[in-house]
Amino acid sequence: MASLNPGGIGEFLKEQRRNAQLSLRQLADAAGVSNPYLSQIERGLRKPSAEILQQLAKALRISAETLYVRAGILEPEREGEGETPAGAAVRHAILVDPSINERQKHALLQIYDSFRKENEHQDHADAGDSSGREPS
Structure with a gap:
């Protein structure tokens, strides 16, 4: 199966997980998702929903908005266009x-x-x- 978005949200999640020194299983348990599903996300085979991204962000202790931008759900803030x-x-x-x-x-x-x-x-x-x- 081909990757949906090489170098996208999956790679970023994998990098964040490694930075947090968590195994795939530990992050999956902390986020309340299955180990195989998280593995598929990291490999770019599945596109996570906003709800799953929020759970992963909470488990990784990072901003959900960061994940939303990486996943293409939100547009990144542009210089001079800060959001209220x-x-x-x-x-x-x-x-x-x-x-x-x-x-x-x-x-x-x-x-x-x-x-x-x-x-x-x-x-x-x-x-x-x-x-x-x-x-x-």
């Missing part, structure tokens, strides 16, 4: 909600990002309007 704590909380809530599936989570995050960009552009336009009037 409220924005990070919204993203986190979407990603860990067990009542919606991965496709729905991705769609919600895309909509959320588009609203933020739209409002950011409107804020810049409003700042350039020194008339003090409401935009039409």
Whole structure:
């Protein structure tokens, strides 16, 4: 079976596990996932869900957002576009909600990002309007 993403989330998890001096079995037990499943993730044969990534992050004592970015679930922060704590909380809530599936989570995050960009552009336009009037 071919790797889904060589050098991606699996390699990163393996590196983090080794840095934490944990065996595959120890991390699997700590994260509440099966040993074979974790092995498949590390080898790039399986793509973990946001929930699994959160469990792994907690077991590794690293940021879940770091894993979300590595897995392609979240976009990395760009220079000068720091996210507010409220924005990070919204993203986190979407990603860990067990009542919606991965496709729905991705769609919600895309909509959320588009609203933020739209409002950011409107804020810049409003700042350039020194008339003090409401935009039409």
